[in-house]
Amino acid sequence: MNIFVVLKMVPDTVEELNVSQDGKSLDSEFLRFKLNDPDEHALEQALILKEKCGGKVTVIALDAPEVDDVLYTALAKGADRAVKIPVSQACLGTKATAKVLSDFFSSGREAVTLDTLVLAGSYAIDDLEGELAPMLAVHLGLPYLGVVSNVAASGPGLVVQKEFAGGLRGEFEVELPAVLGIQSAEKPPRYVPVAKVRAVMKSAKIEELEIPSPTDAVCLDVQRTYKPEAGGRAEIFEGSPEEIADKIVDALAKSGVI
Amino acid sequence: MAISILVLAEQLRGGISDITYEMLGAGRAIAQALGVPLEAVLLGSGASQLASSLGAADKVFVADNPGLDLAAPEAVAEVVKTLIDKTGAGIVLVGCTNVSLGIGSILAARSQMPLVNFCRAIKVDGGALICTSQLFGGKILSDVKLADGRGIIGVYPGAFPLEQGRSPRTPPTEAIDVPVQPSKVRFKQYIKPETGDVDITKQNVLVAVGRGIQTQDNVQLAEELAQALGGAVCASRPVIDQGWLPLTRQVGKSGMTVKPRVYLAFGISGAPEHWEGMQNSQCIIAVNTDPKAPIFDGAHYGAVTDAVELLPVLTEKVKMRKG
């Protein structure tokens, strides 16, 4: 199988997010970036597939802070090639990003073959304009299924599981070539020691492929971006762990569970 | 301008999903403000019968075709696009649920309509719509203006009251005949969750752990508290994805919906997808090191402290109180 994994960097929400002066976007000065969680699962699923049925895994990303580390880490985990498209991810909406990626596949250097599987995270936390994977599928003219949590090769195609709710899943047959939006891999993403990533940084190279920047970066008119007002804020228990524990026990007693 | 508003109704295993009524309620408010009709479309086996419960719509289009049961997103998008072309619907509401996610994006990429995803509130402003989207795991909101009142809106589950989309009236229906192309994505069967050791939907007390619990070993600390309380441990998605607890313990959008008397959340940020599954707990107590964690906005009680440090102390105190 010829597997491509689209990796996207997103702001790390563990850090405080601040709105910039214009009141419309995030203040990029203090943003830290990390790989979008579901994308990490997409990579894991790709590596598992490769281990089970052979093939090649290529990771692709647009330029963003920290992205080289992420690409080297992917190589250290077992990806065969890493390609960076030197178009800045910052401020690009989903539509524009999908356009850049579809240009990548029609660049002449890469092509969708009969055994191509494109994996991306099912969604990202900044998908205001829509999710990337289904939009890319439309551009490439390929079938799509999202919220997928398990992928297995079966004959010339795939058998995949899609999540519904309450733990219920559906099994689907998907013909290749196809695009899948991965929600979680069948196993937790593997860990790779930093030393191995360092070694890969010395031995491997990230390829670069020039693609023209899209003319329309975003298609939505964002009027205002802000932090939600605290709704009915919780009554906060203060004090040492012992004091807090006492107050929680009181609340538990009041609820009648002890 | 929107000539009409179209709701993509959702059914799963022969029942109408809640999101459908939530969207009908939201759609009705916009339709009233703009003075346009509210229409719905329902696809798949049994659609003609199920349509009778969508009385909040002025009209329901039905494609009662088994070929559209859990059909590939592009097949659904195709039907909706055909309808938009036919009716001139300018606003399309699609659920941001696991079942429907992706359809809005495909529709947006196929048509020239913009998509506003993860929407929690919609306001009509003259002929324009202001949609409020929830981003970055609930930490940021963005108001997006659809100036000409046209667009696809991805509606967040649980954001709009369900009651307003219910009506005792039986709506007029119109069967639509859509050719269903053989698809490259085919539904085969349902896979039910393995019945776990405990059913977290039946517990009085749930001790929930999130990414903030940090290690698999620390999950045991929550297990001990749950035992002391006579409850069970459940978790947010990252903990399940790590394989620290089985899938049957996941609470949220893809997991279980729970309503215990007490829900104790340790190291859970309160992302909307988690909130969806536990918001109706009678009492929510959250412990998180981040005073700004969204979970504190909805919890009844909270403590800003290290969950790993607090857990053993709390377990001891519970044991003491119970005697």
Ligand SMILES: Cc1cc2nc3c(=O)[nH]c(=O)nc-3n(C[C@H](O)[C@H](O)[C@H](O)COP(=O)(O)OP(=O)(O)OC[C@H]3O[C@@H](n4cnc5c(N)ncnc54)[C@H](O)[C@@H]3O)c2cc1C
């Ligand atoms: C289609 C879809 C389906 C999804 N389904 C689900 C679902 O079913 N269930 C679900 O839960 N999520 C689901 N998600 C994922 C969801 O968006 C969030 O990513 C997830 O809920 C976050 O889990 P968390 O709160 O444990 O982690 P995080 O958001 O990373 O939060 C960890 C929290 O721990 C706190 N913390 C860190 N250290 C400590 C400490 N020592 N003590 C106390 N607190 C600490 C941090 O301040 C932070 O608030 C779904 C998402 C999508 C898009």
